Amino acid sequence: MECRLVDHGTPEYEATVSLRYEVLRKPLGLDFTPEQLAAEVTDLHCALWEFGIPEPLACLVLTPLSEGEIKMRQVAVRPDHQGQGLGRILVEFSETTARARGFTRMVLNARDTAVDFYLRLGYTIEGEPFTEVTIPHRRMAKSL
Numbered sequence: 001m002e003c004r005l006v007d008h009g010t011p012e013y014e015a016t017v018s019l020r021y022e023v024l025r026k027p028l029g030l031d032f033t034p035e036q037l038a039a040e041v042t043d044l045h046c047a048l049w050e051f052g053i054p055e056p057l058a059c060l061v062l063t064p065l066s067e068g069e070i071k072m073r074q075v076a077v078r079p080d081h082q083g084q085g086l087g088r089i090l091v092e093f094s095e096t097t098a099r100a101r102g103f104t105r106m107v108l109n110a111r112d113t114a115v116d117f118y119l120r121l122g123y124t125i126e127g128e129p130f131t132e133v134t135i136p137h138r139r140m141a142k143s144l
């Protein structure tokens with residue numbers, strides 16, 4: 001098993017979009033627009049792979065917001081692999097990746113159902129609850 005960055009527009013990137021669609025969008029009756037995916041060309045795409053399997057087991061997106069701040073988005077673990085530590089491994093890989101590029105603060109919008117996952121990884125809640133993609137979220141952050 002290994003974590004690595006994948007390039008936008010490659011078959012590996014398309015495989016991460018499929019995983020994100022299945023885990024995060026389809027259950028809400030939503031899909032990505034071509035414009036949303038095109039805008040991801042400036043993002044960092046992190047994924048966790050099992051050797052010999054062409055689809056990622058987990059993936060997430062990092063969007064730079066400013067010189068020091070970067071946003072973690074679209075964290076998705078394959079349903080049959082959730083609760084086995086893969087989310088933690090990939091988030092920690094993404095933090096190392098961001099730190100190596102000079103970012104000092106990670107922010108994210110956590111679904112209510114995932115807040116405890118991020119709390120265990122050292123993130124803290126900031127501000128009041130809000131709605132995004134039709135469901136309740138909390139803003140969370142961590143110093144890198």
Ligand SMILES: CC(C)(COP(=O)(O)OP(=O)(O)OC[C@H]1O[C@@H](n2cnc3c(N)ncnc32)[C@H](O)[C@@H]1OP(=O)(O)O)[C@@H](O)C(=O)NCCC(=O)NCCS
Nearest residue numbers: 075076077082083084085086087088110111113114116117
């Ligand atoms: C939320 C998600 C990314 C977590 O990844 P995971 O691989 O299942 O989590 P891990 O096994 O790495 O868990 C790490 C720790 O968080 C805990 N944890 C994981 N998911 C949790 C949850 N939903 N609620 C509470 N605790 C959770 C685990 O028990 C574990 O705790 P420990 O280290 O004390 O044993 C994954 O379950 C997922 O893709 N869920 C559906 C999509 C989603 O909600 N994405 C996040 C959108 S903001």
